[in-house]
Amino acid sequence: MTVTADAPLELEAPPQPRYAERPLGVLTRPQGGRGWRDWLSTVDHKRIGIMYGTAAMFFFLVGGVEALLLRLQLAAPDGSVLGADVYNQVYTMHGVTMVFLFIMPLAAAFANYFIPLQIGARDVAFPRLNALSFWIWLSGAIFLNTAWIVGGGGADCGWFCYTPNSGVAFSPSHGVDFYAIGLQILGLASLISAINLIVTCLNMRAPGMTLMRMPVLTWMLLITQFLLLFALPVITVALFLLMFARLFGAPFFDPAAGADPLLWQHLFWIFGHPEVYIIILPAFGVVSEVIPTFSRKPLFGYEFMIFSGIAIGFMGWGVWAHHMFVSGIGPISVAAFSLSTMFIAVPTGVKILNWLATMWGGRLRFTVAMKFAVATVAMFTIGGLSGVTHSVAPADTQQTDTYYIVAHFHYVIFGGGVIGLFAGLYFWWPKVWGYMLDERLGNWNFWLMLIGFNLTFGPMHILGLQGMSRRIDTYAAGYGFELWNMVATVGAFLIALSMLVFMVNVWKSRRTAASRPAPGPDPWDARSLEWSIPSPVPEHNFDEVPVVRGRDEWWHRKYGIDDDGQVVRVATVEEAAQRGDAVGVHLPSPSFWPLAMAVGLPLIGYGLIFNLWLAVIGALIVIASLYSWAFEPVDDPDADHGHGHDEGHDGGGESGDGPGPDDAVGEVETAETDEPAAVGASEGQS
Amino acid sequence: MTAAAAPAELDHGTSGAGGAAGHGGDHGPSTGISHVKLAMWVFLGSECLLFGGLISTYLLYKTRANGRTLPTDVFDIPFTSVSSFVLLMSSLTMVLALSGVSRGDDTAGRAWLLATALLGAVFVGGQVYEFTSFVREGVAFTTNPASAAFFTLTGFHGVHVSLGIVMLMSLFVSSVKGKLTRNNSETVEIVGLYWHFVDIVWIFIFTVIYLIPAD
Ligand code: HEM
Ligand SMILES: [Cu+2]
Numbered sequence: 001m002t003v004t005a006d007a008p009l010e011l012e013a014p015p016q017p018r019y020a021e022r023p024l025g026v027l028t029r030p031q032g033g034r035g036w037r038d039w040l041s042t043v044d045h046k047r048i049g050i051m052y053g054t055a056a057m058f059f060f061l062v063g064g065v066e067a068l069l070l071r072l073q074l075a076a077p078d079g080s081v082l083g084a085d086v087y088n089q090v091y092t093m094h095g096v097t098m099v100f101l102f103i104m105p106l107a108a109a110f111a112n113y114f115i116p117l118q119i120g121a122r123d124v125a126f127p128r129l130n131a132l133s134f135w136i137w138l139s140g141a142i143f144l145n146t147a148w149i150v151g152g153g154g155a156d157c158g159w160f161c162y163t164p165n166s167g168v169a170f171s172p173s174h175g176v177d178f179y180a181i182g183l184q185i186l187g188l189a190s191l192i193s194a195i196n197l198i199v200t201c202l203n204m205r206a207p208g209m210t211l212m213r214m215p216v217l218t219w220m221l222l223i224t225q226f227l228l229l230f231a232l233p234v235i236t237v238a239l240f241l242l243m244f245a246r247l248f249g250a251p252f253f254d255p256a257a258g259a260d261p262l263l264w265q266h267l268f269w270i271f272g273h274p275e276v277y278i279i280i281l282p283a284f285g286v287v288s289e290v291i292p293t294f295s296r297k298p299l300f301g302y303e304f305m306i307f308s309g310i311a312i313g314f315m316g317w318g319v320w321a322h323h324m325f326v327s328g329i330g331p332i333s334v335a336a337f338s339l340s341t342m343f344i345a346v347p348t349g350v351k352i353l354n355w356l357a358t359m360w361g362g363r364l365r366f367t368v369a370m371k372f373a374v375a376t377v378a379m380f381t382i383g384g385l386s387g388v389t390h391s392v393a394p395a396d397t398q399q400t401d402t403y404y405i406v407a408h409f410h411y412v413i414f415g416g417g418v419i420g421l422f423a424g425l426y427f428w429w430p431k432v433w434g435y436m437l438d439e440r441l442g443n444w445n446f447w448l449m450l451i452g453f454n455l456t457f458g459p460m461h462i463l464g465l466q467g468m469s470r471r472i473d474t475y476a477a478g479y480g481f482e483l484w485n486m487v488a489t490v491g492a493f494l495i496a497l498s499m500l501v502f503m504v505n506v507w508k509s510r511r512t513a514a515s516r517p518a519p520g521p522d523p524w525d526a527r528s529l530e531w532s533i534p535s536p537v538p539e540h541n542f543d544e545v546p547v548v549r550g551r552d553e554w555w556h557r558k559y560g561i562d563d564d565g566q567v568v569r570v571a572t573v574e575e576a577a578q579r580g581d582a583v584g585v586h587l588p589s590p591s592f593w594p595l596a597m598a599v600g601l602p603l604i605g606y607g608l609i610f611n612l613w614l615a616v617i618g619a620l621i622v623i624a625s626l627y628s629w630a631f632e633p634v635d636d637p638d639a640d641h642g643h644g645h646d647e648g649h650d651g652g653g654e655s656g657d658g659p660g661p662d663d664a665v666g667e668v669e670t671a672e673t674d675e676p677a678a679v680g681a682s683e684g685q686s
Numbered sequence: 687m688t689a690a691a692a693p694a695e696l697d698h699g700t701s702g703a704g705g706a707a708g709h710g711g712d713h714g715p716s717t718g719i720s721h722v723k724l725a726m727w728v729f730l731g732s733e734c735l736l737f738g739g740l741i742s743t744y745l746l747y748k749t750r751a752n753g754r755t756l757p758t759d760v761f762d763i764p765f766t767s768v769s770s771f772v773l774l775m776s777s778l779t780m781v782l783a784l785s786g787v788s789r790g791d792d793t794a795g796r797a798w799l800l801a802t803a804l805l806g807a808v809f810v811g812g813q814v815y816e817f818t819s820f821v822r823e824g825v826a827f828t829t830n831p832a833s834a835a836f837f838t839l840t841g842f843h844g845v846h847v848s849l850g851i852v853m854l855m856s857l858f859v860s861s862v863k864g865k866l867t868r869n870n871s872e873t874v875e876i877v878g879l880y881w882h883f884v885d886i887v888w889i890f891i892f893t894v895i896y897l898i899p900a901d
Contacts, residue, residue: 126725195725195732198728199724202717203716203717203719204715209716229731229732231735233736233738233739234736234738236736237736237739237740240838241838244834244838248828249828250828251830251834254831258752259747259831263743267739
């Protein structure tokens, strides 16, 4: 465990994967390496982040194709692309796919990849649980979509799947069963991941990284995890009741048996409103990193940003019934929820003002990432304003279930959430992949998306106010709906085109990466710790765990203040950045058990729907993997870490033995060096 | 902006303090609570909402009879009181188990672990008996919204107790194998957290379902 600067770099000479014999295990313990099999067993938070992101983008395409089908059907009166029944399935699966299989996992990708880097950690608290979250999520995503093939069609109950409409009587195919079980599987994945990331944020901060020094992205992601933690069990209850109602005839939602159909609506929206913040807060975090970087100023009102985020997190629990103004909850409830909804706009407004104040007087650089970030603020403001109009209950009575609502929520989740995460993609792409995305193509991507987005969803405000219902499969000519529907469809295809440009950009930038200058650790002159290490990030993240002296730590390692109060450069990036060449850093060993366990869950799902024996097999797989996992030490005693350090410390990892399904990486060791680890503003670690 | 905010933060001083703190391996969990224990606390926070949702469902439905027998009509309060008492006592034995293991007294630790699991099993057994007798008296899962909500809530709780028993038995086995020593007695503490939580939830459920009369 010594650092020898001239030893071969760990990542450039990876050990070949070797699969040591494990006489007792069915699966041999993977040893790490770079082949595709190593992705299946990886516990590296960065690779898991990349897998989340890749899978999410795939499902963005799936949901996007579904959206295009909807828009084709509605482009002109009396559309005949989809029948009414298929239309119901397609909008439901579009909504579910976009929310649960695209934007949430994309946010999870950012959370996995960047939380450890931003707080100066080498991994998350429970690396194997992290892998488990991803595999469970993926198995749930695949399960949900197999409804198209084996379930007699996708769910057709709308993304909020109101009862009793979602009962067997009105929705006889298995689509809704796949919805109920699939979302439970996805929820389990998010719950595990939330626990993991909360513990990571709270417990694995580098020395000096106090809570109020954490970058805003990490903060917003942390709040998101708390929302998930408390919201998911509520929808789990709802889904469980729905599943039992459909599969075993429990009269939870049967009005004829005296049940209350509003129970579902309450449970769903107690989850559902926090869910909208789960979708938007990660994008807020991204924007709060991108705007200061390209304004060359610290974020204005950091504390306000954090506390308004927390306030949103709390208030988000007290507004759910604004989705139910017309369901007959009574005038007192309507008044109360109307007011609370108006109040929640306040902390959101604070954030918008903070971003504007950050840009005010800054030296702005309009890179593609910055453009996406500014567009996020603008589009979200529009969506927020139409949101305030819904909070006025009498107005909402006119708007609800019309295209005005569809316009509103696409402005917040697409205009705010998706465009915000695209800012993040352009911003952090070089960090993750080691090459920049092309700015020229990026501009095309940006403008096409922004224009397409506004053409698609802007006119929906008008359509809604004209009285066009949402979730109708077609409309007759002569209501004045023709023009704006056609415009919306054209806009949707522009968005599709922008995605094509994005993919071309990735492909081209990757191909030409070698012929362009490498981005280096810090291409944007950015502010937080992930920019202090090489791009792409070495497997062990930090050569030395950084010691943090303030907010925007990395910025202060590069810049100081001279006697006249002017900002001066005190160190170049090369001087200040870590080199990523530490060897012998002790990392948790990979494992196949997370994947194995995740395979069992959809089997249980199919079993519940089709044949209980299948569920038994699934359950056995889960239990077997759980036990094999629990008795597999975190650190593989057979593992040769590939760089010849002594193995004397392996015993430290055994503490995970026993019933706990995972074990911490608290004992991850840092590379020992003789240099002082801390880096002052003026001294780099060269 | 930068100028205004920076000087205080920039005053990094000498790097002296960093020398020791710089070894990441040396600094433990930032909160001082171990990862696993913190994770258990966080998880239990989530569980509160799960049971909250189920209890609310029951409260909403407890008088919805659909013209048939309600669970409240067939409750055997003395019986359930006894099994509740048994579960309550298991929290005591859990505490004793932890104290045994952390003292290094393996025999006591094992004995109390086993006792805790046993008391839990008695409780679950009582629940199974209760369920079957309810069904015989005409209150089955699908009888009415009240019964469906009752069985779901108490069933969820029973599954939680059963999982706890599995954890306790795993602890017992690893103690017999010599893998559970005073050095990792925290594992017992963490399982204990779960166990006490499940107990407290039952006190809620028992009060809300059995003791507060239906109006
Ligand atoms: C690619 C651009 C998109 C287009 C053209 C589009 C189009 C549509 C349309 C036309 C509907 C209404 C269907 C109806 O009520 O009959 C709809 C519903 C919906 N969309 Fe999108 N959408 C897009 C992107 C997104 C994204 C990115 C998200 C979320 C991240 C999203 C989430 C939803 C949800 C939740 C619904 C409600 C489904 C329901 O009514 O149950 N959409 N979309
Ligand atoms: Cu809402």
